[in-house]
Amino acid sequence: MEPLYQQTHKHVHEIQSHMGRLETADKQALHLVENEIQASIDQIFSQLERLEILSSKEPPHKRQNAKLRVDQLKYDVQHLQTALRNFQHRRYAREQQERQREELLSRTFTTNDSDTTIPMDESLQFNSSLQKIHHGMDDLIGGGHSILEGLRAQRVTLKGTQKKILDIANMLGLSNTVMRLIEKRAFQDKYFMIDSPGEDQQAVWETPGPAGPAPLTLHRASSPPRMTSPLLISLVSCLVAVDQASLIGxxxxxxxxxxxxxxxxxxxxxxxxxxxxxxxxxxxxxxxxxxxxxxxxxxxxxxxxxxxxxxxxxxxxxxxxxxxxxxxxxxxxxxxxxxxxxxxxxxxxxxxxxxxxxxxxxxxxxxxxxxxxx
Structure with a gap:
């Protein structure tokens, strides 16, 4: 896999250097340069398909890294493909404008009578506005396409990151259920019920047993409210100590x-x-x-x-x-x-x-x- 990856990576860099030639090439050589770049991009896509197959056959400890490298190459090639299409679109628009200009300049006009007079200024202004709107829509569509390509590439990267995190969790031997068990409360089903001051007061404590919760009930005569909290705190401390005794390190x-x-x-x-x-x-x-x-x-x-x-x-x-x-x-x-x-x-x-x-x-x-x- 490594030789094919290095070869593909080298081709990507060569295409990036060729992209600079598009701006400087003359009209006769421009089509040849575009066709050469497009052929190279198609060849890289076929190599990427082969790399995806080879990366899935890598050893488990190398597989994730290999897939991430292939995904990065795929993102770079998609970016180059988008740049080439944008350049071609601009070239087509520029050539069309030049053709229209030449047709307009080479056209022979004759004078019109008053019945066939056309308000040329208004028509030209309207046509110019339509052309600007047309170019603006093309630029907007091209920008939206680039954004969508970027989002797709980010989705691939995020999926790879998620898979890597899950692999790390599996390496540690943890699962969602085990994580919830780790965070489980240390004590189970403890409840307190306290009556209003001045009446008989009652404290109820429930602990799990073989046949379900077994209530432990304490009764005492009424006493000033300030004595209730210390008594209950003492009771809680004793019962918590008993519950802790059932756990082993x-x-x-x-x-x-x-x-x-x-x-x-x-x-x-x-x-x-x-x-x-x-x-x-x-x-x-x-x-x-x-x-x-x-x-x-x-x-x-x-x-x-x-x-x-x-x-x-x-x-x-x-x-x-x-x-x-x-x-x-x-x-x-x-x-x-x-x-x-x-x-x-x-x-x-x-x-x-x-x-x-x-x-x-x-x-x-x-x-x-x-x-x-x-």
Missing amino acids: RCDLAKVLHQEDLDGFEGYSLTDWLCLAFVESDFNITKVNENTDGSFDYGIFQINSHYWCNDYQSHTENNCQVDCQELLSPNLLAIINCAKKIVSGAGGMKNWVKWRLHCAGRPLSYWMTGCHLA
């Missing part, structure tokens, strides 16, 4: 997974396990999610109760032979053993849909950034 999780020999287990690295834990639970050890079929997903890996554990609420195959509540244990041993059983079976980590969508086939080394296993 990325590097802490990596150490636990490494200690349980998950690095390389069934061909999956620690980064695969960290990505799985993030997309499934945001590193939340005690997360429980209810599905539309009535089953529940438990723990940091969101293991389903219908197939792998017993929640004593619905029919289960309980292939891991474990109670679902044990999968929420802070030491993670039960859920790690169950996850090993799942990965050892058919499909491996593909049993997790979110892992297939957001982790499989992507660069994941950044999940271990800053983590030391020793």
Whole structure:
């Protein structure tokens, strides 16, 4: 591809130098120069088609840059084509004016009688106005055409830039869904309801549980309004600390997974396990999610109760032979053993849909950034 690109690039520069000859060439040589430039432009267009095919066959890490280079050449050639057409249009108009002038000067006029007298001044003025309008419209159309060509070229450039940005995002292993997960709120479904001062006051706090939000209600007798805020702030601080306790740090999780020999287990690295834990639970050890079929997903890996554990609420195959509540244990041993059983079976980590969508086939080394296993 590179020799053809260099040859095409050289031809473009040669055409640019030939364009200057159009202004200085005499009438006899002008048509030859125009035909020569047009033939060169047609040849470059055929070379660009070949370059587009070759650029699509470049290695993935060079393909985008090759396409951008070809698009730039295409833009330059289109600009030269537009300049040539504008020059030809001006030449045609100039030649037509000269022909009309020669016809007018060579025409023989005779005197007219009073019945056939023509107001020549008004007619010439009208014709001159029409000519100016005609030239103005031609210039306007030519300018509009140039603007449209420029917009098309900008569209090609912007599409190439968009594709490059998407390639960079894919290189980082991110998708729109993962970006939304990263920005997801740290705490879920916390509400406060406070009655008016002077009556019995009530604070309600909801936290997610296996069977949905479980309200925690505190009652106390009426007290001056100034005591309400400190009490509620203390309550919030305590409950936030409890909620934070269910989250595990990325590097802490990596150490636990490494200690349980998950690095390389069934061909999956620690980064695969960290990505799985993030997309499934945001590193939340005690997360429980209810599905539309009535089953529940438990723990940091969101293991389903219908197939792998017993929640004593619905029919289960309980292939891991474990109670679902044990999968929420802070030491993670039960859920790690169950996850090993799942990965050892058919499909491996593909049993997790979110892992297939957001982790499989992507660069994941950044999940271990800053983590030391020793």
